[in-house]
Amino acid sequence: MMDSPDLQHIAHLRREYTKGGLRRRDLTDTPLALFERWLKQACEARLSDPTAMVVATVDELGQPYQRIVLLKHFDARGMVFYTNLGSRKARHIEGNPCVSLLFPWHMLERQVMVQGRAERLSTLDVVKYFHTRPRDSQIGAWVSKQSSRISARGVLESKFLEIKNKFMQGEVPLPSFWGGYRISIEQMEFWQGGENRLHDRFLYQRDQDGWKIDRLAP
Incomplete structure (x- = not known):
């Protein structure tokens, strides 16, 4: 099988970052204030899935795993996402x-x-959010035993129709195995690309009742 000519030189694929830097005068006293500003700008720029975030967890053997989920809420207490409580990520979180x-x-x-x-x-927080989801998404939460092995997609589609018929009348109840997590913020780093690979990085770390801010080398 011949190598694709588009992939032969991936080591040389690069571009300059020219959209502007991040200076200390641009920073806010708390990381959430800057995060909120950046998230708003990401939404205004019409990025695809601006609330998408990679969640990294570690299993009992120290093997890290990553996956993308959607941020659903954030405040001074932390960042919130929802998931199946039997999923791999949930099992990891229970252990670490x-x-x-x-x-x-x-x-x-x-x-x-x-x-x-x-x-x-x-459970109260989860119920409140669950009933704001589109009805088919609520039904979808009942269908998937997340991270388990299945023989074919048809298994999911058949189960979806079964559950949809079951809850045809009235509201869809919250599954006992569906919930959410809040990630408290211990540190937050902001990275802005810079020309000549001189990227701007600022790290916020909790410091007693406030935040310690350091510039990091790129």
């Missing part, structure tokens, strides 16, 4: 609550990295 998040806003030449600890949301 230390979690890393990454927002890859490539089109803006930006990344935001978060480190913190995950804690389960209350």
Whole structure:
């Protein structure tokens, strides 16, 4: 099989980052204020899935895993996402609550990295969010035993129709195996691409009741 000519020279694929830098005068006192500004700009730029974030967890053997989920809420207490509580990520969190998040806003030449600890949301918080989801998404939560092996897609589609018929009347109840997590923010790094690979990086770390801010070498 011949090598694709488009992939022969990937080591030389590069571009300059020219959308502007990040200076200390641009920073806010708290990382969430800057995150909110950047997220708003990502939305205004009409990026695909601006709330998409990579969630990294570690299993009992120390093997890291990553996947993309959607940020659904954030405030001073942390960043929130929802998932099947039997999923691989949920099992990892139960064994090791230390979690890393990454927002890859490539089109803006930006990344935001978060480190913190995950804690389960209350059932009340989960119920409130669950019933704001589209009805078919609610039904979908019942269908998938997330991360388990299945023989074919048809298994999911058949189960979806079965559950849809079951809950044809009235509201779809919250599955007992579906919930959410809040990631407390211990540190947050803002990365802005710069020319000549002189990227701008600022790290916020909790410091007693405030935040310590350091510039990092690219």
